[in-house]
Amino acid sequence: MNTGRYAALAILVFSLSIAASCVTKQPVVGLRQRVMPGSSVAVIVDHPNNIKNLVVARFIGKNYQVTAFNAADIYEMKDVFDIKDFKKVSYNVGVKDDDKSLLAMERSFDSIYKLHVYNFELSKAETLAQIRQKWNVRYLILLDLKDWEDVCWGRAISLDTFEIVWVENYPTRFGDTPERIVDHFIASMSGGK
Amino acid sequence: MRRIIAPLLLFALVAAVSDAAPRKPVVAFGYLANETENAAFGFIEVIFPKSFAHSIANRYDVEVRDPVEVDALLKKSKQSLKKSYNYVELPELVDAIKAEVFINGSYAVMKDNRIRVSLNIFTKGSNEVFTFTNVDRMETDISKIVDRVSVIIMNYFEEDSYRAHEIALGSRFGILTNLDNLELNRLYGAFMKRNCPVAALQGNHLRTYLGDKSIESFKYMRTGGTSFAAITDWRKIKLHRGTWSGPRRERRVELVKRVYRVFENDYPEIKWNILDNMEDAFRGNMDYLMIIGFSGNRNSAWVRCVDVRAKDFVWMRDGYRAGKGDPVTSIADRIIDSMTAPVKNPFQAGASGEK
Numbered sequence: 001m002n003t004g005r006y007a008a009l010a011i012l013v014f015s016l017s018i019a020a021s022c023v024t025k026q027p028v029v030g031l032r033q034r035v036m037p038g039s040s041v042a043v044i045v046d047h048p049n050n051i052k053n054l055v056v057a058r059f060i061g062k063n064y065q066v067t068a069f070n071a072a073d074i075y076e077m078k079d080v081f082d083i084k085d086f087k088k089v090s091y092n093v094g095v096k097d098d099d100k101s102l103l104a105m106e107r108s109f110d111s112i113y114k115l116h117v118y119n120f121e122l123s124k125a126e127t128l129a130q131i132r133q134k135w136n137v138r139y140l141i142l143l144d145l146k147d148w149e150d151v152c153w154g155r156a157i158s159l160d161t162f163e164i165v166w167v168e169n170y171p172t173r174f175g176d177t178p179e180r181i182v183d184h185f186i187a188s189m190s191g192g193k
Numbered sequence: 194m195r196r197i198i199a200p201l202l203l204f205a206l207v208a209a210v211s212d213a214a215p216r217k218p219v220v221a222f223g224y225l226a227n228e229t230e231n232a233a234f235g236f237i238e239v240i241f242p243k244s245f246a247h248s249i250a251n252r253y254d255v256e257v258r259d260p261v262e263v264d265a266l267l268k269k270s271k272q273s274l275k276k277s278y279n280y281v282e283l284p285e286l287v288d289a290i291k292a293e294v295f296i297n298g299s300y301a302v303m304k305d306n307r308i309r310v311s312l313n314i315f316t317k318g319s320n321e322v323f324t325f326t327n328v329d330r331m332e333t334d335i336s337k338i339v340d341r342v343s344v345i346i347m348n349y350f351e352e353d354s355y356r357a358h359e360i361a362l363g364s365r366f367g368i369l370t371n372l373d374n375l376e377l378n379r380l381y382g383a384f385m386k387r388n389c390p391v392a393a394l395q396g397n398h399l400r401t402y403l404g405d406k407s408i409e410s411f412k413y414m415r416t417g418g419t420s421f422a423a424i425t426d427w428r429k430i431k432l433h434r435g436t437w438s439g440p441r442r443e444r445r446v447e448l449v450k451r452v453y454r455v456f457e458n459d460y461p462e463i464k465w466n467i468l469d470n471m472e473d474a475f476r477g478n479m480d481y482l483m484i485i486g487f488s489g490n491r492n493s494a495w496v497r498c499v500d501v502r503a504k505d506f507v508w509m510r511d512g513y514r515a516g517k518g519d520p521v522t523s524i525a526d527r528i529i530d531s532m533t534a535p536v537k538n539p540f541q542a543g544a545s546g547e548k
Contacts, residue, residue: 026519028378030385046399110410111456117369117403118467121394125474128397142399144374153378157393162478163365164391167378 025151025171033165034191035156037063041139042131051178055143058182062190067135125162132159139165141189145181148172154185221258221290222246223297225310226276234302237335241300241310244339245346252347258292266290280322280424283315293317296346298324306331310342311418314349325355326418348536353511357419360498360508360532362387365478367394367471367501370485371408373401376521380485383525392479408486414497415461419506421497465504472501481507485528491520496528508532 035041041064045055059066131137140157149172156166166189172181186192222242227235239260246257258266264274270289278286278297287295298312308331313324325345332338348354368391372380377396384391395403413423438446456463472479484497492515498508510531516523 028382030382108453111460113410122471162475167381169378
């Protein structure tokens, strides 16, 4: 009897996880402004160099002006300052170990953390403005390529308005190659699909 | 049922099933301190809270206590009702006056024929204080001002919600949230579909750095006029020191104290300076900074929203629940629906409002 109940429970959990997985793998496309061939773009991908070259080559092949960024990340959070250091110092100085003391400390930590996040976002915004001014890049494109049965995603940001102008989640199909996926993204952001 | 209504109902239920004579939950009012230079407006100090108390009593099955009654209660324990309270004093106060909710605040009649009313709402056991400021026309009919402010109180009571005003579609949002990149695209996609431009605040990054725990830091928000804050009693912090501690330890203690002072007392100002710079960096392309905290399973969420230009905390709401389909998209749709809906007026029968 118990075995039957466990089996039913297992089937239910399995079904729910499949359903959740289906939801997360649904394709998403949002396009507010076309990123047309001929535009000056910077492409950010966090992959080995051969894949980076492949991605850039596909964009060049579609007549985009691609500015090279050796950028796994053009900005790192740890560059702003290391928030964890403060937490360590504050706990080490021997604040009385009761709930109220810890609560007050947590609030200070939260304040610093929030300022840290705001500062980080500010730094990134300033970096984007510099990319626009120094290299005359109009769009920043972020791509993340994944294997079959996983979901690739891409995003384009207009550096004129700082607006996210294109997003896509693309579930990889059987037979997709990196070239086909990048071509699909290019067609999608340029309004071709 | 929401943050305040739920405790009130629970209290009523416990009181009903206990052997003691049943007691209605108590909503107590302190003074609204007159901060106007002209003392002629001092008469409103007690009239306002009495009127708010009357509004609340008309709508909910609660017992209300106006400032005169609260003061009389405190006098029994050789205390008196003060014009204003620090947040840290509120938990002890509600115990002393045996109330479940305490509301007090201040007002000032301004030179341009407007009035500023600020209220603090504290619920026993919550350790949270919601403070809001309403600046609007000075009416000759005081009841109009009371209604205006009561609407805000009741929306907070019933919906866990505060909205200074409707937020129009087409406004540009910078969003901070705890979603990974695929989820972030689903959120952005939902906003884009509804004609809400999204500024590249978090989405300009390949990795998500805000997690389910760290986003909770943003749940509390402080601005000059409106805030939702956790109560922390700084007086009770004890940093161990003595003759045994030595100069190195003393230096570290002093450092920590200085850091606390800067990031506690000067926090709002530092934050606004950063937001000023952010507005400059985005060259005016971001109207609102919206923080959306999703639960770990993404089935519920809360929202905080700041008007970047006015530097005003304009919207907060807890308890968004996902509907059918993708929870992130569903919650995003509900957020957009509620931000554009007219602010609900509980005094108007059949009034539409945020869902």
